[in-house]
Amino acid sequence: MCGWRFYSCLITLILIIFSPEISVAQAHPTDSLKIAISDTSHVQILKLKDGSEVIGRTIEIGEDDILFQSNLGTNRVRKSDIAQITTIPRESAKPGGYWFPNPNVTRLYFAPTGRMLKKGQGYFSDYYLFFPGLTGAFSDRVSVGAGFSLFPGVGLEKQLYYLTPEIGLYQSERLNFAVGGIYAAAPGWDIDGDDIPTFGAVYGIGSCGPPDAFLTGGLAFAFAEDDFEGRPAVLIGGQGRLSRNIAFVSENWKFPGADFVLTSYGLRFFGSRMSFDLGFFNTMGGEDGIGFPGLPWVDFVYNFK
Structure with missing residues (x-):
């Protein structure tokens, strides 16, 4: 029954995204x-x-x-x-x-790109159903996102909360650079009696190419409380539009000290404001791989403007 409900919602969402009436009405x-x-x-x-x-x-x-x-x-x-x-x-x-403008050029799957939202723009996102969030732009160079987890059976005092500010350093049609971070806290959680510290990462990121076909690369430095990781995680990814409503997305990470690369691939289905991602994360190298096709990634985004 749960599986049927999931696929019914998925089919309904795709029909809404591809509805020509919605696409025309929101063609800006x-x-x-x-x-x-x-x-x-x-x-x-x-x-x-x-x-x-x-x-x-x-x-x-x-x-x-x-x-x-x-x-x-x-x-x-x-x-x-x-x-x-x-x-x-x-x-x-x-x-x-x-071909209406690609509604999601500011993000890959989880990672951002070097492109920024325009002033007044914003979107609602939901990763795996349990991680909803809101992101909005105060100007063409400054945006802030926030969200929290919705784990079933867990009170609000024990959910995960996060904040994602970003500043655009240079913005153009084909070259974009930004810096930002993610700050997360899990109050009420503990491991072996010790509270989980606040944690996150700061990053610098750049994207090269037009909105419909671009590459993204960046460095991210993780931290927990006041303890910073001196070695960066390296991001390489990109997005390529395949048709009016479909794009290929890939997001790949090499973490410091790890003997594998975290890879991903998948498709983004979108209308003029909404998008639905269906991808897979896998590992390359290392002793134990995840196995083909990988762990599924699902998210939904609705752009307000």
């Missing part, structure tokens, strides 16, 4: 009611009231109609027949239709 139009002539670096999605869509450019605006240029030719369209016009960057217009 310049102005769905205002018609303007676009420059050559942008194209427009012309949606008519009969449900048909055409990608092209408005080249002339009349009193009752517009002159719209597309691969079907140049045609006059009555304003009364237009339901919506969305202006998008030319590179977002693909042979299969409009």
